[in-house]
Amino acid sequence: MINSKKYNFSFSGLKTAVLYKLKELEKNKIKLTDNLINHICHEFQQAAIDVLVFKTIRAAKEYKVKLILLSGGVSANKLLRKTLGKEAERIKLFYSQPDFQYTGDNAAMIALAGYYKIRNKKSGAKIAKLKAEPNLRVKNW
Numbered sequence: 001m002i003n004s005k006k007y008n009f010s011f012s013g014l015k016t017a018v019l020y021k022l023k024e025l026e027k028n029k030i031k032l033t034d035n036l037i038n039h040i041c042h043e044f045q046q047a048a049i050d051v052l053v054f055k056t057i058r059a060a061k062e063y064k065v066k067l068i069l070l071s072g073g074v075s076a077n078k079l080l081r082k083t084l085g086k087e088a089e090r091i092k093l094f095y096s097q098p099d100f101q102y103t104g105d106n107a108a109m110i111a112l113a114g115y116y117k118i119r120n121k122k123s124g125a126k127i128a129k130l131k132a133e134p135n136l137r138v139k140n141w
Contacts, residue, residue, distance in 0.1 A: 002051050007059050011048055018044055049080050057087050067094035076103035 018040060060068055068088045074080060081097055088095035
């Protein structure tokens with residue numbers, strides 16, 4: 001991913017590599033100790049952060065942005081927050097991130113709001129008729 005000229009992120013290959021590594025360890029009868037599990041998790045996290053930070057900084061330079069804002073559920077990752085902040089500072093870009101308490105993912109909140117809306121019959125939608133549309137576009141206002 002780091003060598004790709006595109007700015008999209010996909011970690012499916014990284015997840016698959018971890019899966020194959022776990023299968024290899026199992027095949028070789030290597031016990032998954034807490035230390036080994038922690039090491040694998042650390043390496044996964046570091047690889048993902050390396051890509052996220054590298055591509056973000058490259059895009060910031062290419063598009064001559066004035067600031068970088070880290071947001072969403074991923075902004076809860078303390079190492080990402082620290083690493084991206086340092087890199088932004090290194091290239092003299094303003095960097096902002098939400099206070100840690102506001103970094104939770106909104107999916108549960110949105111689902112709960114939908115549940116209460118349907119339960120209280122404030123919506124004409126029938127739950128069985130709801131259809132997910134993952135590629136739905138947001139209208140430009």
